[in-house]
Amino acid sequence: MSLNKARDVLKTYFGYEDFRKGQATVIEQTMEEINSLAIMPTGGGKSICYQVPGLISQGITLVISPLISLMKDQVDALTSLGITATFINSSLSNEEQRERLNALRQGRYKFIYVAPERFDSDGFLRTLDSIPLSIIAFDEAHCISQWGHDFRPSYRTVVNRVKQLSNIPTLMGLTATATDEVIRDLQQLLNVRNEHIVKTGFARDNLTFKIVKGQSRSAYIEEFVRLSKDEPGIIYAITRKQVDQLHFSLKEKGLNVSKYHAGMSEIARKEAQNAFIQDDTTVMVATNAFGMGIDKSNVRYVIHYALPKNLESYYQEAGRAGRDGAPSDCILLFSGQDIQTQKYLIEQSEMVEEKKRQEYGKLQAMINYCHTNQCLQQFVLDYFNDDTDAEDCGKCSNCIDETEKVDQTKEAQMVLSCVKRMGERFGASITAKVLKGSNDKKVKQFGFDRLSTYGLLSHYTEKDLIQFIHFLVAENYLVSEEGRFPVLRLGKRAVDVLKGTAQVMVQVAKVEKRETTDYDG
Ligand code: ADP
Numbered sequence: 045m046s047l048n049k050a051r052d053v054l055k056t057y058f059g060y061e062d063f064r065k066g067q068a069t070v071i072e073q074t075m076e077e078i079n080s081l082a083i084m085p086t087g088g089g090k091s092i093c094y095q096v097p098g099l100i101s102q103g104i105t106l107v108i109s110p111l112i113s114l115m116k117d118q119v120d121a122l123t124s125l126g127i128t129a130t131f132i133n134s135s136l137s138n139e140e141q142r143e144r145l146n147a148l149r150q151g152r153y154k155f156i157y158v159a160p161e162r163f164d165s166d167g168f169l170r171t172l173d174s175i176p177l178s179i180i181a182f183d184e185a186h187c188i189s190q191w192g193h194d195f196r197p198s199y200r201t202v203v204n205r206v207k208q209l210s211n212i213p214t215l216m217g218l219t220a221t222a223t224d225e226v227i228r229d230l231q232q233l234l235n236v237r238n239e240h241i242v243k244t245g246f247a248r249d250n251l252t253f254k255i256v257k258g259q260s261r262s263a264y265i266e267e268f269v270r271l272s273k274d275e276p277g278i279i280y281a282i283t284r285k286q287v288d289q290l291h292f293s294l295k296e297k298g299l300n301v302s303k304y305h306a307g308m309s310e311i312a313r314k315e316a317q318n319a320f321i322q323d324d325t326t327v328m329v330a331t332n333a334f335g336m337g338i339d340k341s342n343v344r345y346v347i348h349y350a351l352p353k354n355l356e357s358y359y360q361e362a363g364r365a366g367r368d369g370a371p372s373d374c375i376l377l378f379s380g381q382d383i384q385t386q387k388y389l390i391e392q393s394e395m396v397e398e399k400k401r402q403e404y405g406k407l408q409a410m411i412n413y414c415h416t417n418q419c420l421q422q423f424v425l426d427y428f429n430d431d432t433d434a435e436d437c438g439k440c441s442n443c444i445d446e447t448e449k450v451d452q453t454k455e456a457q458m459v460l461s462c463v464k465r466m467g468e469r470f471g472a473s474i475t476a477k478v479l480k481g482s483n484d485k486k487v488k489q490f491g492f493d494r495l496s497t498y499g500l501l502s503h504y505t506e507k508d509l510i511q512f513i514h515f516l517v518a519e520n521y522l523v524s525e526e527g528r529f530p531v532l533r534l535g536k537r538a539v540d541v542l543k544g545t546a547q548v549m550v551q552v553a554k555v556e557k558r559e560t561t562d563y564d565g
Contacts, residue, residue: 087367103178129155185217245432351382354406404526415518462497476509
C-alpha cells in the first residue's frame with residue numbers, strides 16, 4: 045500500500061510514471077523508518093529517493109549537501125512544484141539566516157537544505173531538536189568518508205552531531221561513487237544494515253559511448269555540433285589554449301558557443317556558465333574546471349577533444365550527458381599524441397614518485413579503453429569492479445562495429461615472442477622497429493637485428509605495428525609497465541596465444557565508417 049502512495053506522489057508532484065531502478069526500494073525503506081545507503085550513478089535520480097518519502101512523512105526532511113552551488117537550484121525546483129523548501133548557507137546574510145530558521149521553527153518548510161558547516165553551530169542543533177524531523181539525507185555521502193576521493197572532515201563530524209539529537213530521524217546516505225571501503229565506512233557511520241544498501245551499479249543505460257580515431261578533430265566537432273542543431277553539448281579539451289582555439293574556430297563558423305577555463309575572470313566564467321545553463325548558448329567548450337556542481341540535465345552530448353588523464357575523470361565528465369535519462373552521446377576523439385601530453389603533465393607535476401607511478405597506471409587504463417574491442421560501457425564497469433550488470437550495451441562504437449574480424453594470431457605470436465626475446469625491457473616503439481626490420485641505430489646497438497623476430501612483420505608500417513601493440517596491451521596479451529618510458533611485458537593472455545591454444549581476432553578499420561553512417565543519431 046505504501047508504495048502505491050509513493051507512486052501517486054511521484055506522479056502528482058513530479059509528473060513521472062514510474063520509479064527508476066533502485067528508487068522504490070530506497071523509498072520503501074525510508075517510509076518504514078529504516079536507514080539506507082543508496083549508491084546510484086549520476087542522473088540515476090537520487091533526489092527523488094528522499095523527496096518522495098519526505099513529502100509523505102509527517103515531519104520535515106533535512107538535506108545535507110557539500111555542494112552549495114546546487115542548493116538554490118534544488119530549492120527552486122521544489123518550489124516550482126508547489127513544495128515548501130529553503131536552504132540555509134553562508135551565501136545568505138545573518139539576518140536572512142535567522143529569518144529562515146524562524147520560519148523553519150514555525151513549520152513553514154517541508155524540506156531544508158544545508159551545508160555540513162551549519163552543524164558547527166549549537167543554535168542550529170537546538171533548532172533541529174525543536175522541530176519534527178523525519179528524515180536526514182546525506183547527499184554526496186562519499187565526502188563523509190576518509191576513504192572517499194573528496195573527503196571533507198567537517199562532513200564527518202556532522203554524523204556525531206546528528207547522533208546528539210534527542211530523536212534521531214531516519215538517515216540516508218546518497219552517492220554516485222563509493223568503493224567497498226567507503227561503503228563499509230558509511231554503513232557504520234549511518235548505521236545501515238547490509239540488506240539496506242541499494243546499489244544500482246554504475247552503468248548509464250541512456251549513454252552511447254564512442255571512440256573516434258584518425259579524423260580531423262576540429263572538423264569532426266564542427267560537423268557534429270551542426271548536426272546536433274540546438275541540442276546542448278559540452279566539449280572538453282585539456283589545455284586553456286586548446287579551449288581558446290576551439291572556441292574561436294567554432295564561433296567563427298557561426299556556431300553558438302561559450303567557453304570556460306580557469307584562466308578567465310570569475311565574472312566571465314559565471315556569465316559563460318549561466319548562458320549555457322539557461323540555454324542561451326548551446327555548446328560549452330571547457331577544460332575540466334567546468335562541471336563540478338553544475339546541474340544541467342539536458343546535455344545531449346559530451347565530446348572529449350583529447351585524451352583525459354584517467355577513466356575516473358573521463359566517466360565523471362562524460363557522465364554529465366543525459367542526466368535526465370534521455371539518450372545522449374559520449375564521444376572521445378583519440379589521437380596518439382595525447383598520450384605524450386598526459387605523460388608530460390604527470391612528469392612535470394609535483395607528485396611523489398609513487399603517486400606518479402599510480403597516475404601512469406591509470407593513464408594506461410585510459411589508453412586501453414581507446415584500443416579495446418570490448419563493449420566500452422563494460423570496459424568501464426570492469427575497471428570499477430562493478431559486476432551488477434554484465435551485459436554488453438549493444439550500442440557503443442565497439443558493439444555496433446560490424447567490420448569483419450580478422451585472425452591475427454600469427455602476427456600476435458610474432459609480436460609476443462619479439463617482446464620476450466628483447467627481454468621484456470623495452471617499449472612499443474623500438475619493438476615495432478625490430479619487427480619492421482628497421483636500420484635504426486638503437487636496434488643495432490642492442491643487437492636486436494640478430495633476433496629471429498627481426499623484420500618478421502616488415503610488410504606493416506611502424507605505425508600499424510605500434511597500433512597493434514596497443515591493441516595487444518588493451519586486450520591483456522601484453523602489459524605496458526607504467527612509467528615515463530613504459531616497458532612491454534607478456535600479459536596474462538599471452539601464454540595461450542604462444543602455445544597456439546587461443547586465437548587473436550582483430551577488427552580492422554573500425555572507426556572510419558562511423559563518419560558517414562551513424563553520427564547524427
Ligand atoms: P542524481 O542526483 O542521482 O544525479 P537527480 O536526482 O538529479 O539525479 O535526477 C536526474 C534527473 O532524473 C532529474 O531530471 C530527475 O527529475 C529525473 N528523474 C528522477 N527520477 C525519475 C523517474 N522516476 N522518472 C523519470 N525521471 C526521473
